[in-house]
Amino acid sequence: MSEPLYVPVLPTRPHATAAYRGLWPDAQNAVMPVWSLPPRPGLSRTDLATAIRKDLALVVQAQRYQQAWLDAPFAVESEAGVLAELLREASSRGPLRPVTGPGRPAGQQAAALSIARLSGYGLGIRVTVPGEWGSGTTDDVRDLLARADLSVQVDLLLDLVTVRADRPDAGKEALRALDALVPLAPWRTVALLSGGFPEVTADALERGEFEEPRMDWSMWRDIAASGRSYLPVLRYGDYGIQPASALARVPRAAGGGPPWGSLRYTTDQSFVIAKTLARGDGRAAHNRAAARRILELPDFRGPGASGGEVWLRNCAHGSGGVGTFGKWLTVGNIQHMAFAVRSL
Template sequence: MVEPIYVPVLPTTRAARSAYAQLDLSVRRRIAPLWTLAPRVGPERPRGRRTFPDPDTDSAELGRWLASRVGPLVEVMDGLPGWVDAAHVECHVEAWASSLWQLTTRSTLRLVTGPERGREHQRHAADLAFMSGRGLGIRVLVDDLPEAHSATELMELVDRLRLQSSQLDLLLDIGPVTDSSDAGKRALAAVDVLGALVAWRRVVLVSGAFPRTLRDLEVRPTRHVERHDWQLNRLLRAARSGARGNIVYGDYSTEHAFSANMASVRQPGPGWGLVRYTTPEGFLIARAPTRGSDHRSRAREMARWIVESGWFRRIGQSEGERWLHACAYGEGARGSGSAEKWIQVGHVQHLHFVVDQLTPTIG
């Protein structure tokens, strides 16, 4: 596995997979995505906890659905590195078995487990990690300041896995960040307390700042919101400058940190979506309708707001910039996009942009 400089946490949706496929090869070689399999049906799952009873009761249909997600994921990754977290579906052993075997034998992706998960699933992931020779990711949800019991739980998990620490990646997940100061305390404590427990192969610090909701968007449809996740990265680098080469930056790209906790099979969404664009310190977000007689012209208007802002980069920077520019100044029914397309374009632009941001700091 080539050492990544950036770990985007992405749901295994068509929009995210398509975005990854559209990245320049030079960018794909610098990143290692942490893919999260969303649940198939049912309500939003709570972070770090299973839902009892599990809302998905159709094992055969779940198996087919997982195959439709995992097969294209293996194909689009094309032997490049990353992780797959199946926390929402790993309890369905029979439905998950075929796709799990495909991941283990036909890809270079690593499986993920965590301290809060069932011991039988931890053991299963460790056995497959040993068989593949690729090792395992341990995802720790840092929702509070880590204490002594957090370190004890993590060390007990490491002992149960029976893998060398050189085969283990520590994925510290801060979750959604709305205040880099509070999140910074958790991040620094996690790096100091958990990052120092063993000689991990790598330590990744992940957080997400893309907002879940924005107030009064129907009245004020354009916003520039702060990238608290990037501010957190800067805070960590300044406070732990000696560890900069050992901690890999990660974020949730241009989706909310809980997006992969929501079922993929849902009722039709609202009649609008978000056109999005990443700037050095924030996100440009524009609400665009997906229905109505003028929805295409309104979508192009929102794209023009982004393109004509002072933050828009050259068209050739990525497929994201190219598409937004074409949308902004296009005409007719084609090329104005949809809610799903705007997510895809946002991912493409963001991933290119973050790699560019991080590249000068490496070394």
């Protein structure tokens, strides 16, 4: 495939791989995810290998012959051996680009560099800027590039992590970072990643629904108007329909979670979140009513937009199911990713 139009950062979880598979072909062809393995602290070597292998199988099945990045941002040095073996195995089954970055454990960096040389798919360098840009990071990236084989194609994944109303200068920091990093290499892809989706809590959903401005999208528009020479090669990325912090959560056992959840819908200006019930009397009626409220939004795009809107319509009209935690996240990501592609 050609380089992507849209780069979502997605967890290696069933709901996320189902969302990617659920995109219609025209949207899916424009999307190249950064698949992110979750932290799994305290596991034995055998249990860790089993868990990672299961996650990677989901990604390989979802991607098939489409390229994507594969990252393990929470790996610690003691996990490097297991991780290297399994990532090498996964890259032999599909066109997955390994990712590393400055400040990562030495074993993780070495594994990514080795797999990039052996696979021929290239290397992603993910640079996180959760606050102010630090110029010392430029030297760290330069050192990583020096360790990569000259034949390895490299991608820059500049990750601002969470961008919401409390980071009004995020766009300026992004431009400072891009101005410093873009000249360092003939990058194959340059992607700007950030997460604008809010933390969803019981308090936030006390009234049943709420909206949150899409500050990450506003930042992207400001950067697109900056006039920088590298804008034609810059790609937009986000964290889909979850907050950036969700990727750092340790996966919970099946059947866990609160008695409530949410339906999530993306408009040009905001995220709309409507409360759902995971269990209890009146669950079906409550959840269908939540879906109807989304259908009544002036910005609802209708069932021709994506499979996400089809599910919401069917739920609202009583001709489909009312969902579970995984289904709500899948539906939310399908509509969001399809809308992101259309917007771009």
